[in-house]
Amino acid sequence: MSNSLLFIPDISGFTKFIQTTEAEHSQHVIAELLEVLIESNTESLELAEVEGDALFFYKEGIVPSQERLLAQIESMFTAFYSHLKLLEKNRICPCNACATAPNLQLKIIAHCGELQFIEVQGNRKPFGKEVIEAHRMLKNSVDSDNYTLISKKLASEIGLPIYYYSKLFKFRQGLDTYDEVETEYIYAIINQEKLSLKPFSSPKKVDLPNSPELVSTINIPVPAEILFEFISNFKYRHTWAKGVDKIEYNHNEVNRLGSEHMCVINEKHLDFVTVIKEVKKGQYIYGEYSTSAPVIDSFYQFYTITPINKTTSQLYLETYLNSKFILKKIITTLVIKKIFSKNLSKNMESLAKEATKFHQNNTRTT
Structure with missing residues (x-):
């Protein structure tokens, strides 16, 4: 043989x-x-x-x-x-x-x-x-x-x-x-x-010249690193992202720059890419970018987490809505912005509630 x-x-x-x-x-x-x-x-x-x-x-x-x-x-x-x-x-x-x-x-x-x-x-x-x-x-x-x-x-x-x-x-x-x-x-x-290592795409940090259209701030009784994990891990997104029917992503991949996921909302598929921007030392930043939303040409959402102390964090959410043409800008200002604002309030409340519950459950099991 x-x-x-x-x-x-x-x-x-x-x-x-x-x-x-x-x-x-x-x-x-x-x-x-x-x-x-x-x-x-x-x-x-x-x-x-x-x-x-x-x-x-x-x-x-x-x-x-x-x-x-x-x-x-x-x-x-x-x-x-x-x-x-x-x-x-x-x-x-x-x-x-x-x-x-x-x-x-x-x-x-x-x-x-x-x-x-x-x-x-x-x-x-x-x-x-x-x-x-x-x-x-x-x-x-x-x-x-x-x-x-x-x-x-x-x-x-x-x-x-x-x-x-x-x-x-x-x-x-x-x-x-x-x-x-x-x-x-x-x-x-x-x-x-x-070794001749293979090249790979390394997205740069986003630098947006304009101010965000929407902002929201909330203090959450969760340590900064745990809050970051809860927000950036798509596994938990369904617990707080209201109105999202389904989230599709690579279950065997740690979320990183350039990672992609898709949200299904009312049978419409929105594609997102993970991005970040510059923040102060000691802060955590997670962002998402999409060009597949109706009317809006592109939008960004950034979650900036600032540790207040070892057990509490401040979450600052920024939303940027970009439309190139006059008609789209008018619709964005009169309609889309209001829809985003309404959903933003609900999601921030839900996020704070579920993140706190997530932290409490993890604390009990460790």
């Missing part, structure tokens, strides 16, 4: 990250990164299992060439660190999970051997000695959390020299003992600066 490839990308720092950061956002960050790694699978590898912070891939009966294997490894490191850079640059959330996500690292273990399979609830999965060996090599003596490790068996199979050297890879020998059996491997610590 031909050898098969076993391939395990593993996110380093996952346990510490989960234990010391906000659970929901840390889960979203890890889920995004795992999806990015899956999407960067250039070798048609089969995904056997998602193992918390790791992915277990295999390629039955085939071991890619040296060039293709190294290209696959580079592809995953590039995708991983490109996404971390996106999370860092487009972050709006002040929580620890979002702030510390750029500290995560990646290691990739590659091995080969003859595979056996078992079937579990209709799913065929690799099983046996080689699978155990591949997973054992995750626990090694490499003095880094950011590397690729290739078993000596796989290196020999594809003719990869022990001291192979390139712009990204500089391999060294390694040896560890598992259950009194020595396992040889080669490994290369990955320098992130050597």
Whole structure:
């Protein structure tokens, strides 16, 4: 039987990250990164299992060439660190999970051997000695959390020299003992600066020259960071956004600059993009921009949160209504502005009530 490839990308720092950061956002960050790694699978590898912070891939009966294997490894490191850079640059959330996500690292273990399979609830999965060996090599003596490790068996199979050297890879020998059996491997610590990270859109802060058409201020007995989470997390929007029938968004993504969501109101679909603008130090800002509202060419809403003390925040809401043509401006002034003003009052009252309830419920459970 031909050898098969076993391939395990593993996110380093996952346990510490989960234990010391906000659970929901840390889960979203890890889920995004795992999806990015899956999407960067250039070798048609089969995904056997998602193992918390790791992915277990295999390629039955085939071991890619040296060039293709190294290209696959580079592809995953590039995708991983490109996404971390996106999370860092487009972050709006002040929580620890979002702030510390750029500290995560990646290691990739590659091995080969003859595979056996078992079937579990209709799913065929690799099983046996080689699978155990591949997973054992995750626990090694490499003095880094950011590397690729290739078993000596796989290196020999594809003719990869022990001291192979390139712009990204500089391999060294390694040896560890598992259950009194020595396992040889080669490994290369990955320098992130050597990766050609993928470009991404990084929206700039909004600078509006005009004053807002509508403003509203309210004090809410909720800490600033918790109030920010309640407002910016679409998961809670339905509890306070009156008149909104449905909100569609990416459930596995942390809201950030450029994130999109859609509100369905009376069967009309309004598309929104997350934006921010400059605020004073110590304040939190969340904004939304849309060009799909009837009559109005574009409008912005900004929620500025100012901590009053550790338990209370001031929420300042600004609404900008922009219409280019005279007729639209007249309709906006006489009709649209009144509708917005009426809904604004209701939503602010509802937001304050539901945010307070949200905070009280979270306080009881922690």
